[in-house]
Amino acid sequence: NPAQDAGYKVYASDACQIRPPMDKEIADAIESELTPWRPYGLLMQERKPKHPNDPCLGFSNPELTVKLKKDYFEAIRDSGILSWEDEDAIQLSTDSANATPLDPPAFCYTAMHGVGYPAARQMFSMFPTDNSDDRDQAMTLGNGGTRVHSVLQQQDPDPTFRTVSFPNPEEKGSLDIAQSEAEMNGCDIIFANDPDADRLAVAERDRETKKWTVFTGDQIGTMLGHWLWETVGKKQETDDKKVAMLASTVSSTMLATIAKVEGFHFEDTLTGFKWIGSRGSELNDSDTYRTLFCYEEAIGFSCGDVIFDKDGISAMAVFAQLAMHVYRKGKTVGQHMQSLYDKYGEFVSNNSYFFYQDASIVAKIMEKIRNGGKYVKTIASYTVESVRDLGDPGHDSATPDKKPTLPTSKSSPMMTLRFDNGCVVQLRPSGTEPKFKYYIEMRGQPGVPRDKVQADLQEFSDVVLEQLLEPSENGLTKTKHVT
Numbered sequence: 074n075p076a077q078d079a080g081y082k083v084y085a086s087d088a089c090q091i092r093p094p095m096d097k098e099i100a101d102a103i104e105s106e107l108t109p110w111r112p113y114g115l116l117m118q119e120r121k122p123k124h125p126n127d128p129c130l131g132f133s134n135p136e137l138t139v140k141l142k143k144d145y146f147e148a149i150r151d152s153g154i155l156s157w158e159d160e161d162a163i164q165l166s167t168d169s170a171n172a173t174p175l176d177p178p179a180f181c182y183t184a185m186h187g188v189g190y191p192a193a194r195q196m197f198s199m200f201p202t203d204n205s206d207d208r209d210q211a212m213t214l215g216n217g218g219t220r221v222h223s224v225l226q227q228q229d230p231d232p233t234f235r236t237v238s239f240p241n242p243e244e245k246g247s248l249d250i251a252q253s254e255a256e257m258n259g260c261d262i263i264f265a266n267d268p269d270a271d272r273l274a275v276a277e278r279d280r281e282t283k284k285w286t287v288f289t290g291d292q293i294g295t296m297l298g299h300w301l302w303e304t305v306g307k308k309q310e311t312d313d314k315k316v317a318m319l320a321s322t323v324s325s326t327m328l329a330t331i332a333k334v335e336g337f338h339f340e341d342t343l344t345g346f347k348w349i350g351s352r353g354s355e356l357n358d359s360d361t362y363r364t365l366f367c368y369e370e371a372i373g374f375s376c377g378d379v380i381f382d383k384d385g386i387s388a389m390a391v392f393a394q395l396a397m398h399v400y401r402k403g404k405t406v407g408q409h410m411q412s413l414y415d416k417y418g419e420f421v422s423n424n425s426y427f428f429y430q431d432a433s434i435v436a437k438i439m440e441k442i443r444n445g446g447k448y449v450k451t452i453a454s455y456t457v458e459s460v461r462d463l464g465d466p467g468h469d470s471a472t473p474d475k476k477p478t479l480p481t482s483k484s485s486p487m488m489t490l491r492f493d494n495g496c497v498v499q500l501r502p503s504g505t506e507p508k509f510k511y512y513i514e515m516r517g518q519p520g521v522p523r524d525k526v527q528a529d530l531q532e533f534s535d536v537v538l539e540q541l542l543e544p545s546e547n548g549l550t551k552t553k554h555v556t
Contacts, residue, residue, distance in 0.1 A: 074268065075234065089354050089381050090347035145379075146195060149387050154365075154377040155199070155394060156304050163398055165303050167412040172403025178396050181260035182389075183224040183251040185240045186231040187268025190223060192386045197221055200393070222258040224251050234268070242267055242274030243290075243372060252276070252285055262396055262406065266385040272372045273385040275392060277406045286407050291325035291422070294368035296406070297376060297388065298328045299413060300395045301366050305377075306337060309363065317362040319353050321345070321369040322479065322489065323499055323512045327413075327420040328368075330516065334417060338362055343463075343479055346373060350381035357381070419517040419526045423534045426508040427542065427549035434547045435502045435509060439464060439486050442500075442541065449490070453536045461489040496533055500541070509549060511538065 074080070083091045083099065091099070120130040127133070149155065156163070184190040226236055227250060234240040237247050242265040251263045255278060265274040276287040288296075298318050306316040316337040320328055321344045332339035340356075342348040349367045357364040357378050367375040373383030376391045399409040414420070429435070439462075442449050448460045448470065459471035461479075464486035469477040471491070487501040499512040513534050517526035542549055 075240070076232065084382075087351065087354055087381075089351040090345075092347050092351060142192075142195075146199070148379045149196070149377070149390070150199060152377040152379050153305055153309070154301060154387070154391055163304055165300075165398070165402075167299075167409065167416055168399075168402045169404065169412075174403055175400040175405070177220070178261040178400050178406075179259055180221045180393060180396075181224065181251055181255035181258065181263045182221060183227045183248075183254075183263070183265045184229075184270070185237065185242060185247070185265060185268055186227050186229070186234045187240065187266060187270055188230055189266035189268075189270030189385065190228050192270060193264075193266065193389065194223075196386050196390045197393070200390075222254065222260055224254045226250055226254075230268075240268050242272065248274065248276055248285075248287065252278075256283075262393075264389045264393070266389070267372075270385045271383045273374060273388045273392070274372050275406070279405070279407070288406070288410070290368070290370040290372040291327065291420070292410055293372065293388075293392065294320065294324065294370065294374060295327045295331070295413060295420075296395060296410060297368065297374055297391055298366045299331055300391065301376060302331070302335060302337060306365050310337065313360070314363050315361060317353070317356045317364045319349055319356075319364070319367040321349055322487075323424075323501075324368065324370040325420050325422060325514055326497060326516065327417060330417050330420075331413075337365075341479075344369065346375070346381075346383050348480075349373075350375060350383075353378075354381040414523065416519060418519045419521060419523045420514060421517070421523065421526045421530045422512065422514040423530055424510075424512045425551075426503070426510040427544060427551065429507050429509055430548050432507070434549070435486070437547065438500070438509070438542060439488060442488050442490070452490075452540045455496070455533065455537065456493045457490050458493045459491045461491075463487040463489075492533075494529075494533070496530070496537075498537060498541075509542070511542075513537070 083096075085091050085095060117130060124131040182193055184193065236250055238244065239247070241247060248263060248265055251265060254260075255263055261278055261280065263274075263276040266272065273293065274287065275293050276285050278285050302316065310316045317340070318328060318332060318337060319340050319342055322341040323344055324341070329339045329341070340352065342352050346369065349369060353364040353367045353375065356362040364378050364381070367381070369383070374385070374388035375381060375383055376387050379387070396406050399406060404412065442460070443462065448457075448462070448468070450457055460468065461471065461477050462468040463477055463479055463481050465481050465483035467477045467481035468475055472478065485501070485504055487499065490498045492498070495516040497514050501510055502508065503510055513530065515526055515530040515533065517523070538544070544550070
């Protein structure tokens, strides 16, 4: 991360990020031991001459690091999420019969000035090529590779992130250099990791129009989840061990719809992989489920049951295999995504936020929805089917006991309204900025054109946001207040 955002991730003994109350307990322990146990500054000075080329000054364990890396790649290989040995036998329910294969896609990879390149290179080295006459030839990552090109300008770690305004693949303009490199080298698909390589962005260039499509986190997550279900889950699911998938509650409901149609288990969790991963691990450790996929819309994905945290390297490998398959079946990735919309319905979202000046506005809006404990039943002409309130003490009109299954918080309230027209509205304040965030999604029935669903969503959003939030009266603006 940029220096001002640097920090540590802390993991518990379950190999998942820590959750409350452990975070507070650790902070309290630090506060109680502020006096250093030994003069570390002098210790560093003593060790530096002995370890001039080791940034860890001899405190690291190189042998263990090598072993951990080796174990990681072997675990991914053995987990079954990469199934290239059976690629000719793979047939998705959305594949077109007798389609003319497209030329195989070429990939362009950027590490975004981070640490992902060596791991990406090794992950791709495990792949066979797409050439059916030479399955033993490895697909390698690098400028000498015929299938994958690395963006040299962003390949090596650079703490100044000199070629991007902010090293987040979601930021506008962050993929400009990768797109230029891809075009010069005839690449169809861009894979971009963030600097610590735990997130993954994907973009595709249309071979005819030459225009780029940057897929959303929800689209990537939906495609990965569907692919893993059809290539792994269907084969491995038994009566005793069902497949489970999870997503954050502000992610699209499309994967939940696929789960309902296809019959595997789905749960939503609070935002963040400390919640997603820990619940995925808990389900996987049970006698009932195998957790096959987890994701959050902020381009974080966990494929398989090896690591219950977001991992941009293994997710990239799975998506690369997906892309190679759909091209072989005569579709681009964008066309494959459309085939999923055709089968399960169009899912269109309107996610954004308002700035506020007065923090009490948050409580005012939430109390308006609570309506004295009766909760709103209608908004204009739209009927509210159920409400989930994750404030304290919490409420969910869709559960038998009216209690939410997710943790509640007085300091970080979140409200979910489910409408009978298939729309879901989620509202919450930002935890770090004076923003009131909203996430609105509408599902169209299969066969309803996307532009019709988008028009319906826009009309719905305009009415509901005005009625619920009353932006003018509450001083909510789309631009930040300047004082």
